[in-house]
Amino acid sequence: MAATGRELMARMEQLSPSALAVEKDRIGLQVGNPDAEVKGILLALDVTEAVVDEAIRLGTNWIIAHHAVLFRPLSDLRQDRPAGRLFAKLLKHDIQVYVAHTNLDSAPGGVNDVLADKLGLTNLRVMIPTHRETYKKVVVTIPKDHHEAVLQAMCEAGAGWIGNYSHCTFNLLGTGTFRPEEGTNPFIGTQGALERVEEVRLETIVPSRIQSRVVQALIDAHPYEEPAYDLYPLDLEGPKQGLGRIGRLEHPLSLGDFAGRVKEAYGLSHLRSVGNPDIAVTTVAVLGGSGGRYWQEAKRQGADVYITGDLDHHTALDAREAGLCLLDPGHHVEHWVLEPLKQLLVNSGEWEEKQIYVTSVNTNPFQFV
Known part of the structure; x- marks a missing residue:
């Protein structure tokens, strides 16, 4: 199934968190539908009519720009004027515009x-x-046979990063007990009987800003009807950003x-x-x-x-x-960030390199004469 705009925006949020943007910066989805399928992505510093024409020619329906296309207040959207023509063309061709500005300036690798x-x-x-990242420790117990699946799901969602090391976890084998009561539909055991299950206690670290995504990945991958997990705030702070x-x-x-x-x-x-x-x-x-x-x-x-x-x-x-x-x-x-950003998106594995383009349009308004 093709990726949606929400998945693309979630990936961009990982690469350039909105929390890193300066106050009142105009970032995020500025034009279009967040649920639009991602048929292709064009990366650009600015959104000009020439850039939009390039997106149409390439068949890309998402533009990720560094500078906001909606920056100053508009007094009209007349199609006999540049701004009106630009937005009419974006909407007519169903092109979405997502902006990562000072958050991409500040982000590691930005x-x-x-x-x-x-x-x-x-x-x-x-x-x-x-900004300084804050962290939580997430602890969950998992039936031994499902331990690897839950671990991978949580780490792929962003847990377990310490510096440049990924999948950093601690795992301890033990015995879990529970008794399914009336109204339950247990994965293991029967109603009314005390069960003892060989389980693995998994501990890892997660940035606070993505804890909900990691917890959801945990729940989706865990076989239990109601998996037990804990979140502990940590005094540990990440590097300055x-x-x-x-x-x-x-x-x-x-x-x-x-x-x-x-x-x-x-x-x-x-x-x-x-x-x-x-x-x-x-x-x-x-x-x-x-x-x-x-x-x-x-x-x-x-x-x-x-x-x-x-x-x-x-x-x-x-x-x-x-x-x-x-x-x-x-x-x-600043345009030098576009090619590295393309590689980060390709490396995510959700889009092929042929789906992502760096604009060939030079939007620099200045020339030396």
Whole structure:
């Protein structure tokens, strides 16, 4: 059976949890039907009419975009105007639009990790922490013969991750007792008789945000009519998550040479630079999109240079006077996240590679002349 939009959105929620988005960010399903079958997926930075035409040509009916298609309030939907034409075309061709914005910026493996990795930065840390994962311990007892099925179902739903290790569980063999009373339909035993069953006690960890999904997977896979399980809150906190990354170069470079590395890594012909091109750069902060407001935080955390887009004149002056170098590669470099996002979706096993496309449309409105 083909996957539905709800399944696609659930996968995107795993990859870029909505809890990571900044307040009032416009994310999630913005156009279309959440129950629409996923016939194909087009990944794009922006949703323009050219991108929609590409989706129609490819036969894809879902667009996953980084920037919201509904961002500013609309005063009308006239089809003789650009916005009206765009939304009319989306609705006419039954194309759904799902947006992952600052949540994809902040998520592990998201925009800022991709941008930092392309520069070869090491010892990465989050620059603007906005969230820390909380965890629960889930404990369930399972008949021995069904233990493996329940374990796999829970871990596939997202339980059991510690760092880069999956399927982390503890299992202890024991004896469970129960007596089915009137009105029950027991998987094992008969009404009125005390049963003793060889069971496995399974313990694992689950992020609080997905506990309901893991519990449902447990219930669906468990053979008992009413499986017994416990959830315990843990003081353990996960790693910091949030906007921007700070890391180090393996070897110091001059600002001029490092600017050349940034241009090569991001496929740019030009970028804007603030600071003495001969100054040595070791510690680098990067934040995809418009991050000018955070330059002081980059400076406070020891960055020699801060890479972000859409810098204005006065921000550049203030940062230079404070001794922080700046590199502005533009906003559009965020598009480098699209190919890694495609691979994450393919690796989920729910969609074939031929069903997922990265847009070939260049939506960058700026050109160097």
